[in-house]
């Protein structure tokens with residue numbers, strides 16, 4: 001891959017599928033030298049094939065955001081090769097959906113390890129370089145679930161709310177160094193997220209087509225093991241339907257490109273912190289601001305737990 005000194009360098013986490021995959025393509029098509037990082041490099045075939053066909057500047061690196069060495073070694077390799085990091089897209093993440101009591105503490109801690117500490121780890125890895133550059137854009141992929149508490153997502157929402165608070169607070173200390181921070185808040189997007197979803201073990205499984213299967217329904221009593229199955233079943237049934245009509249992840253990638261362009265043309269300190277993507281995210285974020293907590297809670301119950 002040729003290294004044009006003037007090209008900007010972007011690092012994306014979780015690039016194997018979905019939003020990360022599309023964001024790598026969109027960044028490279030916009031002229032970025034794109035460092036696509038994956039925890040399993042064997043999954044890079046499709047991305048590399050498109051990059052070859054379109055002659056895109058995409059280079060694949062290993063990165064498991066749960067692991068210090070994996071994150072810091074890769075960032076060092078990127079700096080050694082390209083000398084800079086202009087944009088970081090913190091995208092890697094997964095969903096732990098279900099009733100809080102149905103999860104083990106380890107499952108909940110793992111959810112925080114990837115969705116929160118993973119984000120913090122990678123930010124800490126790029127900051128020394130961005131501070132020296134006196135510039136940089138950090139994009140954190142949050143969610144509608146970072147704006148509103150959604151049924152059965154207590155663990156996942158807790159991680160995305162954490163990313164929201166982290167980003168709001170961090171923007172103050174980064175501003176003097178010309179480093180901008182942007183939260184992207186998608187609603188439901190049609191990605192592998194649904195297949196990677198962790199629902200309470202022994203209660204729910206996702207089959208190969210991505211459909212929800214409750215193995216305990218196969219027995220004659222059709223008895224679920226979870227005392228919360230009524231709420232969880234209702235929400236998951238809404239969610240799988242919503243997912244089947246959800247937008248393609250390229251809408252998020254396009255919004256990321258738009259946000260980077262808009263932020264690059266603005267004065268330091270005047271970049272909007274948040275950007276919602278998808279009709280559901282836009283609508284619910286407005287409703288959350290406009291309604292009382294009780295009315296918003298009742299609305300979510302009516303819409304999501306039918």
Ligand SMILES: NC(=O)c1ccc[n+]([C@@H]2O[C@H](COP(=O)([O-])OP(=O)(O)OC[C@H]3O[C@@H](n4cnc5c(N)ncnc54)[C@H](OP(=O)(O)O)[C@@H]3O)[C@@H](O)[C@H]2O)c1
Nearest residue numbers: 014016017018019039064065092093143188189191192193
């Ligand atoms: N899809 C939605 O409805 C939606 C809505 C709002 C926000 N989001 C957020 O968008 C982001 C991307 O999700 P997606 O929808 O594109 O789902 P996806 O297709 O499942 O992609 C998730 C990516 O994260 C990677 N990943 C997970 N754990 C990782 C780790 N420890 N280290 C490095 N990579 C890791 C996955 O790698 P593997 O292939 O190795 O598993 C995959 O590349 C997540 O932060 C998610 O919370 C998604």
